[in-house]
Amino acid sequence: QKEVEQDPGPLSVPEGAIVSLNCTYSNSAFQYFMWYRQYSRKGPELLMYTYSSGNKEDGRFTAQVDKSSKYISLFIRDSQPSDSATYLCAMKGGYQKVTFGTGTKLQVIP
C-alpha cells in the first residue's frame, strides 16, 4: 500500500464548477499537508499548506485536513480555465521527506 493515495482522474469540469480533490494517507506521523499545482511542462509549485487538522482558505481555494480519517481535500470554487493543471497532494512529518501523491489532472472547460 502506498503511503499516499490520490485519485489520478482525469477530472473535467465546466467553468464555474466547484472542484473537490482528495487524498488519503496511511502514515500517522504526517503533520504537514500541502497541495502543489503543476502546469504542463512545468515544475510543481506550492499552492497551499496546512498544519494538522482543520480548514484553511485562500481566495477560491480551501484545504481541508481530517487526521482522524487520514483524508485531505482541496476545494476550488468558481473554477477557471487557468486552474487546469495537475494537482499533487504532499505530506511530511517532522524531519521526514516530503511524500507526494501521484497527482490529479484537472481540466476546466470554458
Added chain:
Amino acid sequence: DSGVTQTPKHLITATGQRVTLRCSPRSGDLSVYWYQQSLDQGLQFLIQYYNGEERAKGNILERFSAQQFPDLHSELNLSSLELGDSALYFCASSFSGRAYTGELFFGEGSRLTVL
C-alpha cells in the same frame, strides 16, 4: 519563476549511456532535492543534500549518484541507462535542510528519454 535552474531541459540518449543533470538552487537555499516523475509512479524522492552533505536518501538506484558542490549547485549522475529510466527529473530547493513546512521550490525539470 521559482529561481531553481535545471539543465538540460531535454536529453535523448541510448541504453547503457551515462548522463549528468545539473541544478542550481534558489539564491540562499542550502538544500537540494532530486525527484523522478513518471506517469505511473508520480513524484518519487531520490536524494537530498544539505550544504554539501547527503541528508536523506529515497528510492535512488545504485546506478544513480548525486553530489552538491561548495557553490551549492548539484548534479545527478545516471549511468548504465535503461529504457525505464526515461522520466522527468526535478530538482527542488529549500532554505532549511528540514524543509520544515514542506515548501519546496522546483525547477522546470530535465526530460530524459532513453532509446
